Amino acid sequence: MLLGCIGDDFTGSSDLGNTLTKAGMRSVQYVGVPDAPAAPDVEAGIVALKSRSIPAAEAVAQSLAALKWLRDQGCTQFLFKYCSTFDSTPEGNIGPVAEALADALGATEVIVCPAFPATGRSIYQGHLFVGDHLLSESGMQHHPLTPMRDPDLRRWLAHQTRGTVGHVPATAVMGGVGRVRAALSGEAAKGHRLIVTDAITDADLITLGHAAADHVLITGGSGIAMGLPENFRAKGLLSGRAGEWRGQGGPVVALSGSCSGATRAQVAAHAASHPSREITADEVISDEVDADTLATWALGQDGVPLIYSSADPDAVSAAQARHGAAPLAEAIETLFADLARALAAKGVTRLISAGGETSGAVVSGLGVTEFEIGPEIDPGVPMIRANDSLVLALKSGNFGAADFFAKAAAMMEGTA
Structure with a gap:
């Protein structure tokens, strides 16, 4: 294994796997820290944690455990992957984890770059933009767990860290690898160890990746990995076998627990022409719904049935006030x-999940330990194969x- 990656959620980890696979690295995503060694043909290993919204000390401990396993696999470079919208609170968890990994690896110049231009995320003058x-x-x-109210990544990261935060401006990035270095x-x-780097285009991200060829630790969104495979290829270390993919037929169900504006629009568009079932907060807390009943309903529908709990921000806030944010x-x-788990037991072979926390719950429920990364559906979202009969998005x-x-x-079926 060459590149060791630590993701703070499951969707982001598969997003990273998608980036690396497209660039020609044989990539495997692991659910939590594995108990056994990796297969010998894995070039990029991605340990997917569910550490984004847990207490910072727990996130650090889990990330260091992942780092130890990846080091044991022979990795020479490490990437800490977090969301392209830098989802975090003033207490963490991005800053504390990044500093702990840097301490463990003796890293002194650590790029911080969540930019992902293909999905509208860019960094200019240290500020993170989503579109314009x-x-x-x-x-x-309005995010219910990690509301992002400050776009200045330097300032936001400074709240989370012991040290000071540096910055590489767009003019340096556009000047090429030498200027970046x-x-x-x-x-x-x-004295700045964590350094926010501007990036507006994919070309900027590739430049940053090439500039970091000899860096032991890099942090960012999946886009920061775009230039890394070529560094290994230039040294003759890649096999050129990133894996093959086959479609999966059979029953399909979509699940959504995300309350983002994009997902709520997707839910509304899908529900207009497909069977849909909303789950309300009150139903969940009062045990008025159960998994087996919902799974039976889904498998009795035509098309692509959708089960969702994707309310607007006001409804989410009201539900949290009634029931408490954490218990809900x-x-x-x-x-x-x-x-x-119930859907898989009843024969579902294609399962679609929207939302990082929801996807983490889905993966945990299925008990899957590793995934094969497949082709891209939309920017940042690949298909992943859990086993011979189950494909996920x-x-x-x-x-x-x-x-x-x-x-x-x-x-996922292979018809598009």
Whole structure:
């Protein structure tokens, strides 16, 4: 294994696997820290954690355990992957995990770059944009767990870390690999270990990846990995066998627990022409719904049935006020985990999940330990194979086109 990756959620980890697979690296995603060694042909190993919204100390401990396993597999470079909207609170978990990994690896120049231009995420003057809006005006300010109210990544990261935060501006990035390396060294000389780097285009991300060829630790969204495979290829270390893919027929069901604006629009578009069943917070808390009944309903429908709990921000806030944010989130995730398990037991072979927390619950419910990364459905969202008869699509809340659910079902079957 060459590149060791640690993802703070499941959808982001499959997004990263998609980036690396497209660039020619044989990539495997693991659910949690594995108990056994990796297969010898794996070139990029991605340990997917569910550490984005847990207490910072727990996130650090899990990430360090993942790092140890990846080091034991022989990795020479490591990537800490988090969301392209930098989902975190003033307490963490991005900063504490990044610093802990840097301490463990002795890293002194650590890129911080969540940019993903293909989905509208760019960084300019240290500020994160979603499309033409600052992050704090993109809808992410209403996120129920990690509301992002400050678009200045330097300032937000400084709340989470012990050290100071540096910055490499767009002018240096556009100047090429040499300029980037000089800028990173200059920021490190000032005492900055974590360094936010601007990136507006895919070309910027590739430049950053090439500039970091000898860096032991890199952090960012999946886009920061775009230039990394070529570094290994140039050294003659890649096999050129990134794996083959086959379609999967059979019953399909879509699940959604994301409350992002993009997912709510996808839910509305899909429900207009496919069977849909909304799960309300009150139903979940009062045990008025159960996984087996929902699974039976889904398998009795035509088309691509959708079961969702994707309310608007006001409804989410009201439900959290009634039931408590943590108990409500736990109850919904438990239901989705049970539902995924029930659907698989009843013969579902294609399962689509929208939302990072929801997808984490789905994967946990299925008890799958590793995935083969397949072709891309929409930017940042690949198909992944769990076993010989089950293919998944795990979508971050903000990703995907309006017709994502129907498109994913067709592509998983091999008909699109």
